[in-house]
């Protein structure tokens with residue numbers, strides 16, 4: 001069983017990013033990322049801080065907006081418009097999900113697609129569906145694809161089951177893997193909570209991507225002997241034995257599933273560090289394009 005070390009692979013990508021930032025800076029361009037968080041959700045705050053920290057480590061420009069939960073939609077959209085017009089900002093990320101009174105779609109559509117490093121804008125979703133490489137691909141699925149590539153796992157002709165159909169992970173993951181070319185050319189099935197015989201469908205996978213958002217949902221009956229498992233889940237569960245009283249677990253019951261696998265990602269230390277690395281890479285790509 002091969003443990004796919006996302007932390008190590010992310011470090012390699014971040015090293016490449018560091019070099020790319022140096023080249024841009026020599027041309028007088030510092031890649032800039034703006035991260036916007038509305039509300040107090042502790043997990044979202046932690047993500048936003050780690051994105052900000054990584055920008056600094058790579059020598060990138062970072063601006064962070066932590067806005068109160070009562071922020072109006074029009075104020076948020078006004079901020080997005082300001083960032084669209086700011087030449088020091090190449091990437092704009094509004095942390096999802098926003099509070100209930102904000103229409104997330106309206107906010108995402110306000111972002112200039114050329115600065116939408118999350119790949120959530122309809123123009124970028126369409127480009128991914130079209131197989132047009134000029135768009136931005138959402139960071140988590142992009143990170144999962146890169147983990148497979150870096151680990152020497154062939155996707156061409158493979159039966160891949162994507163468990164989950166969200167716009168952040170499941171749907172773009174399926175599109176990426178079915179598109180033509182390196183890291184693609186897979187036979188993709190998208191399964192979800194309403195899929196009949198879910199465990200059986202998942203057992204058909206050479207590569208299983210679990211992105212259903214439920215702790216330890218995938219057990220050994222979901223996994224064929226010799227399969228590759230990519231665990232996208234980040235779920236905080238109570239754990240009286242941990243000093244914090246809780247710990248992070250994936251969507252996969254690692255202890256039971258790992259012995260059956262050819263390769264598997266751990267949580268934490270699998271997909272998580274890759275998401276941030278790909279966000280930095282997308283922001284650098286934007287800076288290369290926009291100058």
Ligand code: GUN
Pocket residue numbers: 093094095096097118139140168
């Ligand atoms: N919330 C969870 N994952 C993401 C992400 O990749 N981007 C944004 N904007 N919000 C998220």
